[in-house]
Amino acid sequence: MGSIRENLLLVEKNIDAACARAGRPREDVTLIAVSKTKPVSDLREAMACGCTVFGENKVQELRDKTAEITEPLHWHMIGHLQANKVKYLPGMVDLIHSVDNEKLAQEIEKQAAKHDLVMDVLCEVNMAHEDTKFGLTPEDTPAFVKKLQELPHLRVRGLMTIAPYTEDAETNRPYFRGLKELMVQINRDLPEDRQMSVLSMGMTGDYEVAIEEGATLVRVGTGIFGERNYQIS
Numbered sequence: 001m002g003s004i005r006e007n008l009l010l011v012e013k014n015i016d017a018a019c020a021r022a023g024r025p026r027e028d029v030t031l032i033a034v035s036k037t038k039p040v041s042d043l044r045e046a047m048a049c050g051c052t053v054f055g056e057n058k059v060q061e062l063r064d065k066t067a068e069i070t071e072p073l074h075w076h077m078i079g080h081l082q083a084n085k086v087k088y089l090p091g092m093v094d095l096i097h098s099v100d101n102e103k104l105a106q107e108i109e110k111q112a113a114k115h116d117l118v119m120d121v122l123c124e125v126n127m128a129h130e131d132t133k134f135g136l137t138p139e140d141t142p143a144f145v146k147k148l149q150e151l152p153h154l155r156v157r158g159l160m161t162i163a164p165y166t167e168d169a170e171t172n173r174p175y176f177r178g179l180k181e182l183m184v185q186i187n188r189d190l191p192e193d194r195q196m197s198v199l200s201m202g203m204t205g206d207y208e209v210a211i212e213e214g215a216t217l218v219r220v221g222t223g224i225f226g227e228r229n230y231q232i233s
């Protein structure tokens, strides 16, 4: 691995190339720098290279980092979320990627209403039906999305998936393609002003394939910041 600057240049180059291969404009894809477990100094280095969107997977870490870094940035909650932590998120994050149960959705609705705002969310889908992962099954997702439409302070912008860990990104292509197809299918039953357009899919090992299959948000951690050291986190 190189420096954060070198890593970012490489990731940017790969995103450009994947967009070109797919015939997609570069502006269609937003890079989320996944900074979990990394020190604020690393985030500042990424900011100096132009990163403005950061992804974290723990509410406490989000609170600590947003308290320390007060520059205007976009923060995304990408990790599994417990309902009792939702109260900290209104006004702090632009998007919650990991909504996968009704209790959580109801709590987001409640807290957003309290702050008189509408919170953007994605539904997390477990495309590969992995026992170890959170998320709805693809089969349960359409009914869940329709249910969330009833909550006035919550807006479902799209779908998110964490594909299986693999050495060969190609093996995840069907899951990315499937997530896009699922979004298109669900959109058919949604009114014009409720159409979903966001696909959060692709991590360090497979973001290029995900872009080829329609990702609009890619979540890259290791590829930018290097390996995570959980002991010091």
Ligand SMILES: *Cc1c(COP(=O)(O)O)cnc(C)c1O
Binding pocket: 034, 036, 057, 078, 079, 162, 203, 204, 205, 219, 220, 221, 222, 223
């Ligand atoms: C950690 C994490 C990532 C980034 O993973 P890398 O393989 O380091 O790029 C992406 N998405 C989620 C939900 C994560 O928790």
